[in-house]
Each structure stands twice: as structure tokens, then as C-alpha cells.
Amino acid sequence: MLADSSQIAVARDLAPSVKLLDQTYADFDQQAIRVVARYDAAPLNPSAIVVLRGVTS
Numbered sequence: 001m002l003a004d005s006s007q008i009a010v011a012r013d014l015a016p017s018v019k020l021l022d023q024t025y026a027d028f029d030q031q032a033i034r035v036v037a038r039y040d041a042a043p044l045n046p047s048a049i050v051v052l053r054g055v056t057s
Helices: none
Strands: 008-021 032-043
Touching: none
Parallel strands: none
Antiparallel strands: 008 032
């Protein structure tokens, strides 16, 4: 994909949240951190984005 990033709008849909998950891993003396966020992206100018297909390395 070739894109001019100035032509893409990004908006936060869900504020980031952080939660410490200690009960799930308590048997093994471990902890986990869960981070959740959701973002949306949309082209302001669709012609500024080109998808390349059939390209192999």
C-alpha cells in the first residue's frame, strides 16, 4: 500500500484503559497487563491511497 498519511484521518473511538490481571495467573505467581484502545481511520482523499496487488518478494 502506498499512502500519503496526511490524507488519512484517525480518531479515538475508545479511550485507552489499563487493567492488571493478577487472579488469572495466581497459580503460577504471574501477572498480566491488559491494555484496550480502539481507533478508527478513514481516508480524506481516497485517491491518495493506492493498494498494490500481486507484488512478491
